[in-house]
Amino acid sequence: MNRNIKITIIEDDETIRNGYAYLIGATEGYEVVSTYCSFDEAIKKIGADHPDVILLDIELPGTNGIDAIPKLKKILPQCFILILTVYESEKLIFNALGNGASGYLTKNTPSAKIIESIKEVKEGGGPMSINIAKLVIRSFQKNQESPLSKRETQILELIGEGKSRSQIAKELFIDLETVRSHIKNIYNKLDVNSRADAIKMAKQNKLI
Amino acid sequence: MNRNIKITIIEDDETIRNGYAYLIGATEGYEVVSTYCSFDEAIKKIGADHPDVILLDIELPGTNGIDAIPKLKKILPQCFILILTVYESEKLIFNALGNGASGYLTKNTPSAKIIESIKEVKEGGGPMSINIAKLVIRSFQKNQESPLSKRETQILELIGEGKSRSQIAKELFIDLETVRSHIKNIYNKLDVNSRADAIKMAKQNKLI
DNA sequence: AAAAAAATCACCCTTTTGGGGTGATTCCTT
DNA sequence: AAGGAATCACCCCAAAAGGGTGATTTTTTT
Numbered sequence: 440m441n442r443n444i445k446i447t448i449i450e451d452d453e454t455i456r457n458g459y460a461y462l463i464g465a466t467e468g469y470e471v472v473s474t475y476c477s478f479d480e481a482i483k484k485i486g487a488d489h490p491d492v493i494l495l496d497i498e499l500p501g502t503n504g505i506d507a508i509p510k511l512k513k514i515l516p517q518c519f520i521l522i523l524t525v526y527e528s529e530k531l532i533f534n535a536l537g538n539g540a541s542g543y544l545t546k547n548t549p550s551a552k553i554i555e556s557i558k559e560v561k562e563g564g565g566p567m568s569i570n571i572a573k574l575v576i577r578s579f580q581k582n583q584e585s586p587l588s589k590r591e592t593q594i595l596e597l598i599g600e601g602k603s604r605s606q607i608a609k610e611l612f613i614d615l616e617t618v619r620s621h622i623k624n625i626y627n628k629l630d631v632n633s634r635a636d637a638i639k640m641a642k643q644n645k646l647i
Numbered sequence: 648m649n650r651n652i653k654i655t656i657i658e659d660d661e662t663i664r665n666g667y668a669y670l671i672g673a674t675e676g677y678e679v680v681s682t683y684c685s686f687d688e689a690i691k692k693i694g695a696d697h698p699d700v701i702l703l704d705i706e707l708p709g710t711n712g713i714d715a716i717p718k719l720k721k722i723l724p725q726c727f728i729l730i731l732t733v734y735e736s737e738k739l740i741f742n743a744l745g746n747g748a749s750g751y752l753t754k755n756t757p758s759a760k761i762i763e764s765i766k767e768v769k770e771g772g773g774p775m776s777i778n779i780a781k782l783v784i785r786s787f788q789k790n791q792e793s794p795l796s797k798r799e800t801q802i803l804e805l806i807g808e809g810k811s812r813s814q815i816a817k818e819l820f821i822d823l824e825t826v827r828s829h830i831k832n833i834y835n836k837l838d839v840n841s842r843a844d845a846i847k848m849a850k851q852n853k854l855i
Numbered sequence: 856a857a858a859a860a861a862a863t864c865a866c867c868c869t870t871t872t873g874g875g876g877t878g879a880t881t882c883c884t885t
Numbered sequence: 886a887a888g889g890a891a892t893c894a895c896c897c898c899a900a901a902a903g904g905g906t907g908a909t910t911t912t913t914t915t
Binding site: 796797798799811822823824825827828829832 | 862
Binding site for chain 1: 814
């Protein structure tokens with residue numbers, strides 16, 4: 440017989456916390472080993488709980504969920520962290536994933552799906568709600584009607600990699616002056632006058 | 648009654664092409680309006696087909712699938728493109744999504760899932776095979792055992808945004824010399840001696 | 856409490872880079 | 886034939902980058 444999947448819930452809203460705990464605990468094969476109302480509470484004892492999966496809220500009193508992720512990972516490196524939140528902000532999601540979260544579910548996710556996601560993540564899959572998947576895909580989509588020409592886009596990409604004019608010139612087999620010329624045109628088109636601003640503008644408008 | 652979802656398949660392998668065409672065509676609500684064995688063939692006539700969804704192979708003779716995406720999008724801006732391939736390379740997937748593909752399915756995807764994905768993408772969802780989702784999540788995960796300190800990582804990130812020492816100093820409310828010092832330490836730890844190399848190394852090792 | 860690591864600042868030095876201006880040529884594509 | 890794209894040239898100067906060396910103060914870890 441398989442061991443139960445051990446789950447810890449960190450969520451400040453008591454109703455939601457108890458709701459999830461009941462929901463998950465009532466499911467065959469799942470076991471809620473502990474619940475906490477904040478990360479700062481959790482950190483004291485969670486090491487002894489050794490859960491397989493942590494359901495982590497983002498908006499917590501004290502240490503927020505995003506900052507909590509790496510600290511939890513440090514104590515429980517093998518543990519999978521599932522973010523459960525109402526927000527769908529691009530930055531938040533990417534930060535959470537970047538910090539070591541294994542998945543991201545919004546709170547409107549049906550309970551069956553949450554149970555399924557816990558199992559998925561435990562087995563090495565990457566659960567993402569359809570909304571998150573959409574967001575991620577959109578975040579990759581470049582602007583199709585860029586004001587920049589192909590060459591200009593290419594050069595802006597290299598600038599984004601921190602390369603100097605001369606490095607770019609070498610890489611593209613063109614003259615240093617040509618690179619300068621392209622950069623001037625880029626600055627004109629984007630209405631900026633520095634590398635940092637050009638990169639910022641380009642990323643905002645998904646030109647690179 | 649709802650209109651059928653119109654599908655075009657661009658795939659060079661005849662067996663696979665016909666297989667998919669049969670499979671999809673036999674499904675209620677789905678209609679294969681055309682099939683092509685290459686993008687260069689397709690481009691001539693696909694405008695008149697106005698499909699809702701294009702199943703696009705990556706490894707095509709002539710123009711490859713990745714380069715084909717923006718060109719297809721230009722002719723059929725409303726059309727969704729689903730990449731169907733054997734490869735799961737990170738770069739390929741991100742390029743495809745960046746060029747305007749709406750989803751990505753590997754060829755071992757069960758046929759039922761393909762049908763479902765077509766519908767999903769048509770309704771604005773973002774279909775991603777579980778493998779792709781994993782890949783995307785992994786691509787966001789930063790290296791947990793970075794040799795760099797927090798401050799160093801932070802500064803390296805700003806360098807990645809093309810910011811100069813003085814800009815970084817202002818942003819972090821520290822002295823220009825301190826920034827220099829951090830950068831020197833970063834260079835030492837990463838064993839590089841330029842911004843571009845540091846960024847490259849950092850991205851390779853997912854330090855930023 | 857001691858040791859190690861991280862973060863802070865200082866001043867030496869030289870070469871490279873960056874950004875602005877202005878203009879010209881060639882090559883494609885429309 | 887016109888316009889955009891890509892190429893190259895030369896003017897200018899201030900700013901930035903990179904290397905070296907060393908020191909102080911916090912913070913973290915042992």
